[in-house]
Amino acid sequence: MGSTMLPYSRLHGVLLLGVAVLGLGWIVLTRAPADQPQGGPPPAPREGFRAPDFTLQTLDGRSVTLSALRGKVVLLNFWATWCSPCKAEMPALQRVYADEESRGLVVLAVTVERDAAAIDAFARQYGLTFTILRDPQAKVSVAYRVQGTPTTFFIDRRGIIRSVVVGGPMSEGLIRSKVEPLLQETP
Amino acid sequence: MLPAVHLGPLMLQLPGLALLAGLWLALEASSRQAARVRLSGETVTNLVFWALLGGVVAARLGYALRFPGAFLKAPLSLLALNPQTLDVGGGVLGGLLVAWAYGQRKGLPLRPTLDALAPGLVVFALFVGIAHVLSGDAYGAPTRLPWGISLWGAKRHPTQFYEVGLTAGALGVLWRQARAPRGDGTLFLWAVGLLAAVRLFVEAFRGDSVTVLGGVRVVQVLAWLVLLGTVWLYPFWRRKPPPSSPRPHA
Numbered sequence: 189m190g191s192t193m194l195p196y197s198r199l200h201g202v203l204l205l206g207v208a209v210l211g212l213g214w215i216v217l218t219r220a221p222a223d224q225p226q227g228g229p230p231p232a233p234r235e236g237f238r239a240p241d242f243t244l245q246t247l248d249g250r251s252v253t254l255s256a257l258r259g260k261v262v263l264l265n266f267w268a269t270w271c272s273p274c275k276a277e278m279p280a281l282q283r284v285y286a287d288e289e290s291r292g293l294v295v296l297a298v299t300v301e302r303d304a305a306a307i308d309a310f311a312r313q314y315g316l317t318f319t320i321l322r323d324p325q326a327k328v329s330v331a332y333r334v335q336g337t338p339t340t341f342f343i344d345r346r347g348i349i350r351s352v353v354v355g356g357p358m359s360e361g362l363i364r365s366k367v368e369p370l371l372q373e374t375p
Numbered sequence: 376m377l378p379a380v381h382l383g384p385l386m387l388q389l390p391g392l393a394l395l396a397g398l399w400l401a402l403e404a405s406s407r408q409a410a411r412v413r414l415s416g417e418t419v420t421n422l423v424f425w426a427l428l429g430g431v432v433a434a435r436l437g438y439a440l441r442f443p444g445a446f447l448k449a450p451l452s453l454l455a456l457n458p459q460t461l462d463v464g465g466g467v468l469g470g471l472l473v474a475w476a477y478g479q480r481k482g483l484p485l486r487p488t489l490d491a492l493a494p495g496l497v498v499f500a501l502f503v504g505i506a507h508v509l510s511g512d513a514y515g516a517p518t519r520l521p522w523g524i525s526l527w528g529a530k531r532h533p534t535q536f537y538e539v540g541l542t543a544g545a546l547g548v549l550w551r552q553a554r555a556p557r558g559d560g561t562l563f564l565w566a567v568g569l570l571a572a573v574r575l576f577v578e579a580f581r582g583d584s585v586t587v588l589g590g591v592r593v594v595q596v597l598a599w600l601v602l603l604g605t606v607w608l609y610p611f612w613r614r615k616p617p618p619s620s621p622r623p624h625a
Binding site: 196197200203204207208211212214215216217218219220221222230231232234236237280287335336351353354355358359360361362363364365366368 | 378379381386388438439441442444445446448449450451452453455457459460511516527528529575576578579580583584586589590591592595596599602603606607609610
């Protein structure tokens with residue numbers, strides 16, 4: 189009685205077996221290569237790749253090089269004084285920075301604006317204590333393929349970009365949820 | 376790759392727009408298919424709407440549960456318009472639960488409803504591929520093949536284009552199947568099986584696969600199991616049910 193109820197034909201059996209064998213063979217045949225390129229992933233502005241290195245100057249003329257910050261968690265934020273979402277997310281960025289600086293968080297806020305006085309006034313207005321960098325020739329913005337502000341890169345202690353947030357404003361919860369796992373990783 | 380365009384001060388993120396367009400066209404396709412399987416297009420559209428709503432809420436709660444410390448310090452972030460704070464697994468589970476509850480409430484028959492959703496599923500998958508083309512996500516492994524594209528610091532397999540081309544092919548196959556249904560639920564099995572086959576194939580060329588056990592790609596294994604499941608189930612669902620009275624949502 190049971191056999192008459194089965195809806196299978198020989199063709200279905202062959203098809204099922206074929207899919208099983210061919211699929212498994214394809215999976216085994218196309219395994220990902222185990223070898224990683226020497227020196228880790230190449231530099232590129234996206235998740236899983238090494239953050240492109242740069243050196244920029246702060247408002248008071250001090251040079252900051254990204255690769256010198258290995259061992260720290262770096263939040264790299266591209267912003268502008270005229271950008272409304274940037275303004276909206278600045279207080280959250282400042283709060284997270286104030287809370288987590290001692291655990292190794294560095295915030296680098298990069299702007300292409302040339303008017304140093306306007307940038308300084310903005311920083312004072314929002315009470316920003318993290319590092320603000322000037323990129324007047326937009327070289328770093330181009331290297332990071334920034335299409336608009338705000339754009340934020342979360343970089344781990346090894347210099348690998350772990351997530352990218354395009355647009356904003358970022359909520360404080362979002363910033364903390366991206367930063368916390370990176371801070372927990374050992375240097 | 377073209378992740379964004381500027382309209383004055385506005386930055387439009389094209390991958391997001393592609394997903395929205397895909398959702399709209401998917402709903403349209405499913406609404407039309409609903410009529411073919413004697414269901415109300417409006418009811419099927421509402422089913423998707425409520426599932427999406429439930430999915431988004433569940434995805435946000437799921438994300439907050441993964442990072443409770445972050446959201447306890449800033450609880451208003453639960454309401455923020457940040458798509459980055461959504462948990463996919465939680466969203467899928469929540470969406471399915473809401474869809475199930477809605478279907479129960481409206482008395483929707485399972486297999487015909489799945490058939491109605493099938494074209495929309497593949498249409499949306501096609502636009503996910505287009506979103507990948509625009510964003511550069513789901514990128515390929517490095518290659519020396521002449522059709523490789525320069526992306527993220529290397530010449531790579533254009534996996535985004537493989538994905539779009541094959542999914543478009545899957546849509547064509549499904550289109551033919553939709554004209555000659557072979558039993559309730561079989562169109563859905565075709566859709567899921569085809570998408571699983573596309574994923575099984577394309578994943579082999581991806582440069583961002585999650586791997587286990589010496590390089591085995593997790594997504595390929597999952598796609599293989601799903602494909603096997605659809606092939607196994609097909610004969611059971613292919614048998615046409617006995618003639619019945621008109622459906623309540625005809």
